[in-house]
Amino acid sequence: MENNFILAAAGIQPQSMPDMQSWQCPPPDPMFHPNGWDSPAFNATVPSPPGSDPRYVCNDSALIRELVGKLGVFGGDPEEIAGSSCYSTPLGSPPNFGPKTNLAEFAADPGFVERAAKFSCFGSRSFNGRSGGVEFPRGQFAAARDVKLGRVSSSPSLNGLGVGPRLGIIEVGGSLRPLERIDSMELPEEESSVIEPVPSLETGTRGSGESNPRKRKGAANRGKANAAKGTGNSSAKRCKSDEGEDGMKKEGNVVDEEAGEKKNKDEGKQPEPPKDYIHVRARRGQATDSHSLAERVRREKISERMKLLQDLVPGCNKVTGKALMLDEIINYVQSLQRQVEFLSMKLASVNTSLDLADSLMSKDHRHHHQMYTPPQMYEGEAPPPPPSSSNDLHRLNPHRQLDSHFAPPSDLQYGGGGGVGYSGGGGGDDLHTIVQMGLGQSSLQHTTTTTTSSSFDPQLFHY
Amino acid sequence: MTNPGGLRSSFARIFLRSLSRINSGRVSSSRGRTLPKHRSISIAAYASMASAVGTRRAWSREVLRRIRRGGARRASRRTSEFPVGRKGRKEPGNGKKLKKEAGDGNEGSSIQGMRKKLRRLVPGGEGMEFHRLLAETAHYIKCLKTQVGVMRSIADYYTPV
Numbered sequence: 001m002e003n004n005f006i007l008a009a010a011g012i013q014p015q016s017m018p019d020m021q022s023w024q025c026p027p028p029d030p031m032f033h034p035n036g037w038d039s040p041a042f043n044a045t046v047p048s049p050p051g052s053d054p055r056y057v058c059n060d061s062a063l064i065r066e067l068v069g070k071l072g073v074f075g076g077d078p079e080e081i082a083g084s085s086c087y088s089t090p091l092g093s094p095p096n097f098g099p100k101t102n103l104a105e106f107a108a109d110p111g112f113v114e115r116a117a118k119f120s121c122f123g124s125r126s127f128n129g130r131s132g133g134v135e136f137p138r139g140q141f142a143a144a145r146d147v148k149l150g151r152v153s154s155s156p157s158l159n160g161l162g163v164g165p166r167l168g169i170i171e172v173g174g175s176l177r178p179l180e181r182i183d184s185m186e187l188p189e190e191e192s193s194v195i196e197p198v199p200s201l202e203t204g205t206r207g208s209g210e211s212n213p214r215k216r217k218g219a220a221n222r223g224k225a226n227a228a229k230g231t232g233n234s235s236a237k238r239c240k241s242d243e244g245e246d247g248m249k250k251e252g253n254v255v256d257e258e259a260g261e262k263k264n265k266d267e268g269k270q271p272e273p274p275k276d277y278i279h280v281r282a283r284r285g286q287a288t289d290s291h292s293l294a295e296r297v298r299r300e301k302i303s304e305r306m307k308l309l310q311d312l313v314p315g316c317n318k319v320t321g322k323a324l325m326l327d328e329i330i331n332y333v334q335s336l337q338r339q340v341e342f343l344s345m346k347l348a349s350v351n352t353s354l355d356l357a358d359s360l361m362s363k364d365h366r367h368h369h370q371m372y373t374p375p376q377m378y379e380g381e382a383p384p385p386p387p388s389s390s391n392d393l394h395r396l397n398p399h400r401q402l403d404s405h406f407a408p409p410s411d412l413q414y415g416g417g418g419g420v421g422y423s424g425g426g427g428g429d430d431l432h433t434i435v436q437m438g439l440g441q442s443s444l445q446h447t448t449t450t451t452t453s454s455s456f457d458p459q460l461f462h463y
Numbered sequence: 464m465t466n467p468g469g470l471r472s473s474f475a476r477i478f479l480r481s482l483s484r485i486n487s488g489r490v491s492s493s494r495g496r497t498l499p500k501h502r503s504i505s506i507a508a509y510a511s512m513a514s515a516v517g518t519r520r521a522w523s524r525e526v527l528r529r530i531r532r533g534g535a536r537r538a539s540r541r542t543s544e545f546p547v548g549r550k551g552r553k554e555p556g557n558g559k560k561l562k563k564e565a566g567d568g569n570e571g572s573s574i575q576g577m578r579k580k581l582r583r584l585v586p587g588g589e590g591m592e593f594h595r596l597l598a599e600t601a602h603y604i605k606c607l608k609t610q611v612g613v614m615r616s617i618a619d620y621y622t623p624v
Contacts, residue, residue: 298594305597312604326577329600333584336607340508341501343614347482348501350621 470606473515475613481507482617506530512610521595522603525587 286292306325310316313332319325485503498506513526581596582588585603588596 298592301594302597305594305601308601309597309604312601323574323577326574326581329604330577330580330584333581333600333604333607336604336611337584339611340607340614341505343611343618344505344508345501346618347504347614347621348499350618 470515471609471613474512474606474609475617477514478508478511478610478613479617481511508610508614512606516602516606520599520602521587521591522585522599523606529586 286296306322309329310319310325313325313329316325316328319328482504485500485507509526510530513523513530516523518524518527578593578596581600585596585600588599591599
């Protein structure tokens with residue numbers, strides 16, 4: 001009858017279960033052993049022969065629960081999977097078919113055997129994967145398989161790793177297909193055939209299966225989301241900030257992403273891989289619309305420049321964060337500008353010698369200094385220079401706009417005339433060398449001083 | 464990057480020339496007023512630096528522009544009063560200022576305030592995007608450092624030992 005049908009579906013010979021009638025629906029929780037996946041465990045958890053357990057009265061319900069639990073496991077309770085050599089119902093209890101006979105009956109079903117084998121593969125691999133603690137680069141498979149695997153793999157523990165179940169599946173490789181097939185096709189069939197007639201029993205199975213659908217859904221969502229992102233990111237940008245899970249790898253961006261992902265926390269300091277500005281990639285878990293891509297490019301440029309500025313501004317190394325650094329930079333610029341003002345005031349009070357200033361010029365201007373050598377000896381007011389030399393000076397002066405504001409041509413001659421003497425060409429670019437030479441030269445010259453302070457070097461002013 | 468030795472010597476050259484000009488005679492300001500000497504020197508310093516840099520940089524162009532316009536008092540200080548031929552300085556990149564980075568963890572107002580400040584500090588910083596502003600700031604800082612160094616050497620040279 002119905003019971004027999006169900007039992008047959010389960011691969012269990014009805015006549016081997018004479019006592020199943022006596023089973024009750026067992027209380028869901030206490031008898032469910034999530035870890036009871038080892039066959040010895042299974043054996044152990046398989047309770048005493050039916051007759052001995054007064055709790056089990058509903059044979060069919062127990063069987064169904066067992067099946068559902070099996071399917072649920074299939075759907076992915078990795079805790080239960082792990083290390084298991086065969087899948088057994090989480091509920092070691094109810095399926096009280098008598099330990100040996102049960103196993104035998106299960107084994108008898110070729111489908112179960114196959115599934116058990118695959119599943120154990122899966123389980124062991126995933127277990128290995130999990131213990132390996134991996135994050136990595138099977139990204140190529142990950143995204144592709146995500147959707148498919150979403151249903152299969154999903155326990156919080158593995159998901160926490162991020163890649164465990166996927167890794168497990170991947171390593172299984174060839175067996176993935178059968179697993180998927182099993183997953184996609186057989187489970188629903190089984191479920192539909194088994195569960196539908198006994199909808200009321202689902203509540204009983206909730207205890208074990210309830211976590212599974214949740215996990216499955218969670219994984220499915222994540223898998224779908226990841227797949228969507230993976231497929232959506234045909235060309236996306238690499239970015240320092242990681243919005244998604246850290247362990248997730250984007251499809252195709254295997255090595256670089258790995259390196260990038262590991263460093264993605266540190267916004268300010270990570271070494272940037274060489275970027276092609278035309279082709280940019282988004283990291284997994286990030287939006288890929290053009291606006292955010294452009295935004296990310298901008299942000300990267302900004303952080304690059306901030307790094308440069310950090311080197312320039314002293315004392316900025318310890319400071320991290322944009323606000324503080326900006327503050328430092330602003331303060332530094334302001335202090336530099338104040339220093340310029342202060343020094344200009346100082347120069348205004350100190351520097352009063354024309355010829356000295358001129359004599360400090362570099363050798364590059366030697367040639368038009370030489371124009372002024374004749375008037376070297378004049379004192380006081382410099383005679384108005386010959387127009388030709390002023391023209392020359394103008395020609396040589398690339399910065400005309402300065403001239404118009406700062407000096408009429410004649411003034412230029414003053415400066416040039418006074419300065420003279422500098423024909424030797426200073427010591428290259430060294431200002432001090434230039435100054436020395438200028439000093440040497442100027443000591444021979446008379447200088448007109450508009451404002452002199454007594455503290456001046458007398459050498460400069462002796463006649 | 465520009466050779467700092469080259470920058471330093473060009474700046475020194477031009478600045479010294481300007482200094483001598485200032486010292487020798489009165490520098491004629493376009494407005495006809497005579498500036499205090501220190502102000503002239505300060506303007507001379509910025510002008511020399513901008514000239515040494517040339518027109519490669521936005522800030523140097525801006526400085527030269529300001530000096531050309533003759534706002535001597537403002538050439539080295541304020542930026543906001545200038546009607547510039549470039550993108551409106553009047554309401555300086557409001558769009559830029561409002562444009563915040565999406566992922567910015569810090570609260571926006573202080574960073575925005577600082578950005579505004581930086582734009583005001585760096586000549587020509589009003590009309591550009593932030594990342595360009597940062598690049599200009601970097602170069603500006605470098606040039607300011609050489610400027611201060613040269614001026615200090617000159618001042619030290621002239622002060623009695």
